[in-house]
Amino acid sequence: MQRFAAPSSGLCLLCLSLWAGPSLAAPKPHAVAKMALLDGSKAGQVDFAQTNHGVLVTFDLRGLSPGAHAVHVHTSANCDAKSKFTAAGPHFSPEPKLHGFLSKGGPHPGDLPNQFAAADGTLHASTLTSLFALGNGKKSIFDRDGAAIVVHARGDDYTSQPAGNSGDRVACGVIVRTVGPKPRKGPKRNTHA
Numbered sequence: 001m002q003r004f005a006a007p008s009s010g011l012c013l014l015c016l017s018l019w020a021g022p023s024l025a026a027p028k029p030h031a032v033a034k035m036a037l038l039d040g041s042k043a044g045q046v047d048f049a050q051t052n053h054g055v056l057v058t059f060d061l062r063g064l065s066p067g068a069h070a071v072h073v074h075t076s077a078n079c080d081a082k083s084k085f086t087a088a089g090p091h092f093s094p095e096p097k098l099h100g101f102l103s104k105g106g107p108h109p110g111d112l113p114n115q116f117a118a119a120d121g122t123l124h125a126s127t128l129t130s131l132f133a134l135g136n137g138k139k140s141i142f143d144r145d146g147a148a149i150v151v152h153a154r155g156d157d158y159t160s161q162p163a164g165n166s167g168d169r170v171a172c173g174v175i176v177r178t179v180g181p182k183p184r185k186g187p188k189r190n191t192h193a
């Protein structure tokens, strides 16, 4: 038994360092948006998880009309229903870009692919984007006045300016970071769209 003592204690040290490694890394940022319709009723939520390959956006919505809906991150954390959600501002785009995945000079980093509600008005789906991020880096949506996610009445044609001919804003949620660094102080950056 004696001769196994040295190797096994060496192995234990290795185990310990492997175990301690991941716990020292900062947790990846996470955010959530509680969604509301224009009449103030709850419309579910949108979840944002930073991954090594972009932000995983998961929709768990209700109260929508069946079919295609444009979804975008807009520049301001303001979902005032009296403004018909126009208080959320234009699409998130720190640099001056055109709207739409099919536009030359596009897309806005806040553009997301269309999502499709079921016949009962629910919408359960996920999409991954690397156009924006949840930390405090260059691609962050969290400038001084935050950001909101907006669902439109119709699908996005990915070409028309400034919002893909997607119609009225029908649902909105302020994006709140639940895990991640403290918000950066500084100017609003995303005002070009």
Ligand SMILES: [Cu+2]
Binding pocket: 070, 071, 072, 073, 074, 091, 150, 152, 163
């Ligand atoms: Cu929009």
